[in-house]
Amino acid sequence: MTNVVGLGQAGAAPSARLRGVLDALVAGADRSALVRADPVELVHRYTDPHDQEVAGYLVAALAYGRVTSIKAAAARLLDALGPSPARAVDGGRRAKKLEGFVYRFQRGEDLPRLAAALGRVRRRHGSLAAAFAHHDRGEPRYDAAMARFIGELRAAAGPSPSRGLLFLLPDPGSGGAAKRLCLYLRWMIRPADGLDLGAWQALAPGLSPAKLVIPLDTHIARLARHLALTDRRADDLVTALQITEALATLAPTDPLVYDMALCHLGISGQCPRQRDPILCQGCAIRSVCRLGPEPPGWPP
Numbered sequence: 082m083t084n085v086v087g088l089g090q091a092g093a094a095p096s097a098r099l100r101g102v103l104d105a106l107v108a109g110a111d112r113s114a115l116v117r118a119d120p121v122e123l124v125h126r127y128t129d130p131h132d133q134e135v136a137g138y139l140v141a142a143l144a145y146g147r148v149t150s151i152k153a154a155a156a157r158l159l160d161a162l163g164p165s166p167a168r169a170v171d172g173g174r175r176a177k178k179l180e181g182f183v184y185r186f187q188r189g190e191d192l193p194r195l196a197a198a199l200g201r202v203r204r205r206h207g208s209l210a211a212a213f214a215h216h217d218r219g220e221p222r223y224d225a226a227m228a229r230f231i232g233e234l235r236a237a238a239g240p241s242p243s244r245g246l247l248f249l250l251p252d253p254g255s256g257g258a259a260k261r262l263c264l265y266l267r268w269m270i271r272p273a274d275g276l277d278l279g280a281w282q283a284l285a286p287g288l289s290p291a292k293l294v295i296p297l298d299t300h301i302a303r304l305a306r307h308l309a310l311t312d313r314r315a316d317d318l319v320t321a322l323q324i325t326e327a328l329a330t331l332a333p334t335d336p337l338v339y340d341m342a343l344c345h346l347g348i349s350g351q352c353p354r355q356r357d358p359i360l361c362q363g364c365a366i367r368s369v370c371r372l373g374p375e376p377p378g379w380p381p
């Protein structure tokens with residue numbers, strides 16, 4: 082494995098210092114505001130874990146592009162499915178209402194075929210959670226189980242899938258970071274904490290947050306490099322795993338506990354690519370950012 086680098090600035094206990102700073106970031110986060118600024122807000126509409134797992138998959142699958150566009154498209158999609166997304170995909174009838182749904186790369190039959198595939202896999206296993214658990218063979222992280230789970234969903238989606246449909250079923254076996262799938266699993270498997278939902282804690286209790294892989298997008302990649310959690314330049318699955326391993330040294334049973342607060346530091350536009358006297362001045366994690374010592378005249 083690629084070297085997991087310094088975990089913060091030099092010091093007697095750099096990981097303890099980094100852990101302290103990140104714990105404070107999470108503790109100080111306005112969870113309601115984070116949720117309002119995130120597509121997961123739409124999944125919080127539902128209380129039944131079956132509805133949460135279906136709505137969550139569909140929302141996460143569309144989670145690319147601007148947050149406002151994602152939320153508008155996902156809300157349109159969920160509205161079309163009616164009050165129970167799980168019943169809609171299981172029965173297959175309301176899923177037809179998605180015909181013609183268009184969002185960026187998706188056209189025509191892509192969403193109806195995805196919804197039908199979710200329904201088929203749910204009928205086979207009882208839930209997507211049970212399907213995922215079926216593909217867990219005890220590896221230390223879920224990347225291999227994710228590839229097998231997506232393989233089953235792709236098979237259930239039928240032959241000759243369009244590129245738009247395949248994009249909704251991201252395969253970590255290809256080496257990509259599969260960010261939207263990792264995001265979905267975080268929503269489902271981490272315990273309910275006001276951000277994530279913990280829906281699969283009820284549907285497949287053996288699944289563990291300790292085995293999740295961080296959803297690697299440009300924001301997390303940048304922050305992780307600033308914090309020396311990775312020494313890799315590619316935004317791929319290997320980098321996602323390296324960052325996850327680094328975070329697991331800080332929080333072994335729940336390495337993704339820091340993900341949402343860190344990610345929104347990037348989404349908010351607060352964290353630049355290089356030190357910025359204005360933007361960095363109020364940064365909560367400035368003391369462990371490795372962009373170099375503070376230059377003369379740096380604001381106190």
Ligand code: SF4
Nearest residue numbers: 351352361364367370
């Ligand atoms: S100090 Fe600046 S560059 Fe470093 S994490 Fe904070 S906002 Fe980003």
